[in-house]
Amino acid sequence: MKTYSCVLLLSVLYGLFSCTNQTSSSSKTPLTLKEAYKDKFLIGTALNTDHTNGSEKSTTLLIEEQFNSIVAENCMKPEEVHPSENIYDFRKADQFVEYGEKHNMFIVGHTLIWHSQVPDWFFENEDGTTCSRERLIERMREHIYTVVGRYKGRIHAWDVVNEAIDDLEGLRKSKWYQIIGEDYIELAFQFAHEADPNAELYYNDYSLILSHRREEAVKLIKKLQKKEIRVDGIGMQAHYGLDYVKIPDFERSITEFSALNIKVMLTELDISVLPFPTEKISAEISQKYEMLPEFNPYTDTLPDSIQQQLAQNYVDLFKVLLKYEDKVSRVTFWGVNDEHSWRNDWPIEGRTDHPLLFDRNNQPKEAYYSIIELGEAVNNTKKQVL
Ligand code: XIL
Numbered sequence: 001m002k003t004y005s006c007v008l009l010l011s012v013l014y015g016l017f018s019c020t021n022q023t024s025s026s027s028k029t030p031l032t033l034k035e036a037y038k039d040k041f042l043i044g045t046a047l048n049t050d051h052t053n054g055s056e057k058s059t060t061l062l063i064e065e066q067f068n069s070i071v072a073e074n075c076m077k078p079e080e081v082h083p084s085e086n087i088y089d090f091r092k093a094d095q096f097v098e099y100g101e102k103h104n105m106f107i108v109g110h111t112l113i114w115h116s117q118v119p120d121w122f123f124e125n126e127d128g129t130t131c132s133r134e135r136l137i138e139r140m141r142e143h144i145y146t147v148v149g150r151y152k153g154r155i156h157a158w159d160v161v162n163e164a165i166d167d168l169e170g171l172r173k174s175k176w177y178q179i180i181g182e183d184y185i186e187l188a189f190q191f192a193h194e195a196d197p198n199a200e201l202y203y204n205d206y207s208l209i210l211s212h213r214r215e216e217a218v219k220l221i222k223k224l225q226k227k228e229i230r231v232d233g234i235g236m237q238a239h240y241g242l243d244y245v246k247i248p249d250f251e252r253s254i255t256e257f258s259a260l261n262i263k264v265m266l267t268e269l270d271i272s273v274l275p276f277p278t279e280k281i282s283a284e285i286s287q288k289y290e291m292l293p294e295f296n297p298y299t300d301t302l303p304d305s306i307q308q309q310l311a312q313n314y315v316d317l318f319k320v321l322l323k324y325e326d327k328v329s330r331v332t333f334w335g336v337n338d339e340h341s342w343r344n345d346w347p348i349e350g351r352t353d354h355p356l357l358f359d360r361n362n363q364p365k366e367a368y369y370s371i372i373e374l375g376e377a378v379n380n381t382k383k384q385v386l
Helices: 002-019 057-066 091-102 133-150 175-180 184-195 211-226 247-258 304-323 366-381
Strands: 042-047 069-072 106-113 157-162 200-205 233-236 239-241 263-272 328-333
Touching (some): 042 057, 042 106, 106 133, 157 184, 184 200, 200 211, 200 263, 211 247, 233 247, 247 263, 247 304, 263 304, 304 366
Parallel strands (some): 042 328, 106 157, 157 200, 233 263, 239 263, 263 328
16 A cells, blocks of 8 residues: 555656656656556557457557557467368458557467367367377377468467466376377477467466466476477466465566566456455366355446555556566456456356456556556656655
């Protein structure tokens, strides 16, 4: 609370100062997210088709005003682009890439190899039995070559492997792992690099602030680096909840990952304001719980006290991100406004969540203003606020 007031005070002082300072931006035109963080890191958002086909005008305008990077929320996942072995459907993915190019955005493809949202045919023979290691490697190679190859030189970066770490220990025993073995990860990176040698390649996962997951991720990246496999960055998904993040843990993950000499980024940031129905916090999309009224308390509006708590949670994260601005390359929110957020349906379907910076009418929330003020204050006080 104290630090937040300090940031507010500084930004008020900055507002007064900038009225008399011709070289700084005018206090009358508030900065947008991408402007406030322009010298720090990219500010991204996840898009779905409604954003890129023009059917949601006000959201589209907001995207263009606020963000300089986009990631595909669903349209590049194997179940969408490659529903059966001989069928690719790139209609939505093409539209997504064209949109990003038109607006000069840093475009991220999501995701090539993951245990979710991948059709069963990848892992099966025609008779339904499990396919061989060789066959799965060949399918993986063909999939990656086709998808990455199609957008060669146009998509700037790929989430190559998603969520390969197990919730309890070691690597996740996904079908990729079971059929190919743990070298499926390096093969995926190798194929992606061959398909577009200039694209940045990332490993992406959730709950990387938990110590065992952090350690496993460090081990994984080191192993890939030892084998001279190209990995450019690590994506911390960052699907959080109110007061879920212990800041020292968050900071430790950023320092340990950046010590590996790779870029660090938040790739799917959202902070749910709703009670999480279990102690086992993750972002495993198959986690589903029954809806009970006490799990859905803010169906009409979000009380001021919760708006403030949400804002403070965002400020706490952004202070750390700013402290490591030379290590952090991008912060991407998982969605544009609360209406579209996947958190309305995960891990309980049909709730009303408020996890993002813009409400259901695309109006900025207190969390938005707090982050802008923090960015402005830091820009003008050379980090004294941190
Ligand atoms: C989510 C999408 O937001 C939903 O629309 C979809 O129904 C399920 O997947 N981790 C990831 C993302 O890497 O791809 C997931 O996206 C959220 C968790």
